Amino acid sequence: MxxxxxxxxxxxxxxxxxxxxxxxxxxxxxxxxxxxxxxxxxxxxxxxxxxxxxxxxxxxxxxxxxxxxxxxxxxxxxxxxxxxxxxxxxxxxxxxxxxxxxxxxxxxxxxxxxxxxxxxxxxxRDEVAISNSIPTAEGALVMAIQNTDFTIHGSDCMVLGLGRTGFTMAKSLQGLGAKVKVGVRAEKDIARAEVMGWEPFLTRDLEDHVSNIDLIFNTIPTMIVTAQILSKMPLSTVIIDLASAPGGCDFRYAEKRGIKALLAPGLPGIVxxxxxxxxxxxxxxxxxxxxxxxxxxxx
Structure with missing residues (x-):
């Protein structure tokens, strides 16, 4: 009390x-x-x-x-x-x-x-952040469905960051039948991703992995999806940035190139x-x- x-x-x-x-x-x-x-x-x-x-x-x-x-x-x-x-x-x-x-x-x-x-x-705090990642992932899936004309099942999806939100996001996509790539910043996270059945890569090599991606979910709160990265991905790719504002994507260049990029902080409070x-x-x-x-x- x-x-x-x-x-x-x-x-x-x-x-x-x-x-x-x-x-x-x-x-x-x-x-x-x-x-x-x-x-x-x-x-x-x-x-x-x-x-x-x-x-x-x-x-x-x-x-x-x-x-x-x-x-x-x-x-x-x-x-x-x-x-x-x-x-x-x-x-x-x-x-x-x-x-x-x-x-x-x-x-x-x-x-x-x-x-x-x-x-x-x-x-x-883990007890808050881990639980909070569930409505975040659900909200991100809603946004993905609303902004694409294909099913998540069978699509090529990428999650950047394997923290509390990134892990839940990748697991949710996997549960829907997506092919999941995971960008990690540390070598130790590669084995963790492989055990989960995801395809891991180091984020420093991001530009080598975006040529056939349908959906990108970013959880890294620093500029990672740069203009150079955006120039290598299909125009049909949809990016949902879950990092805190201002996010980790060059939204100006994404718009200029015609790639749909959405900043989506605070999803638990919305959905x-x-x-x-x-x-x-x-x-x-x-x-x-x-x-x-x-x-x-x-x-």
Whole structure:
């Protein structure tokens, strides 16, 4: 239970609704900012404006999956009012308050470091990232089906990166009967891919493997599908970039050449917000429970 824990939520999308509900159900004292246009009632939750006084009372501050941009602007799907996290807000947080988000950009990391506030990025945690890869892969498959005129079964597919999302993506494609190539950055991942029945290659050799590819799913968050790579692939190839913005594809050159390339970050929140929210909620509640149990034991 989270009885007595003061939690403040700043902005977010439909995923955050599930997290808010879970925290309230666990008996936390929950305040939300940036939800003034939300029509459904959040039981046991108070709606507030962003003030230093509100944050000063918080034990936990929860930001959206992408905490804020590099100017401190927080995404608020359920409000027309701008929401911006500034230095004065972080300064008002009391010692011991923790900030939770999905993934943080340099602005948020810098603010937390400057004020010695503990920052927890939930998408760095295996229990969140691995579970989150399932709705990501499902969403990517939906995009692939919508943007092609052939079946995934029997098609030549490529997954770049064999991390948590890449692994689930390759397994999903294999389950649908695709011929799967996997681009890996380390020699040690080659054996892992071979055991799974995929055809592995090192990403440094990418241009040698794209001449007959129907679908490419990129999970590597650095520029990897360059103009040079794009010039070697068929015009019919469809690229779905699952890496965080700005992705790992030269979208300008892809458009110029006539290759369909789609940036698709945040798919779990689009295709399965309830499931994605429950995944985040489970991890967040467990972390907060462990934190306050440890504090109580220390006392």
């Amino acid at each position: 989270l009885t007595g824990v003061q939690i403040v939520f700043l902005g977010g999308d439909a995923r955050q609704i599930e997290v808010i509900r879970k925290c309230s159900e666990m008996d936390a004292t929950v305040s939300v900012v940036g939800f003034d246009n939300l029509k459904q009632k959040l039981q046991g939750v108070t709606r507030e404006h962003l003030t230093a006084e509100l944050l000063a009372a918080a034990d936990v501050l929860v930001l959206p999956v992408v905490g804020c941009d590099d100017n401190g602007v927080i995404h608020t799907q359920f409000s027309n009012e701008p929401l911006k996290l500034q230095d004065e807000h972080m300064a008002s947080l009391r010692k011991g308050c923790k900030v939770y988000t999905g993934m943080a950009k340099p602005y948020l990391r810098s603010l937390c470091a400057h004020h010695e506030i503990k920052l927890v990025e939930l998408l760095d 399965a917000p309830k499931t994605a929210g429950l995944i985040i909620a489970g991890s967040l509640v467990q972390l907060i429970s462990d934190e306050f149990k440890t504090r109580g034991d220390g006392e």
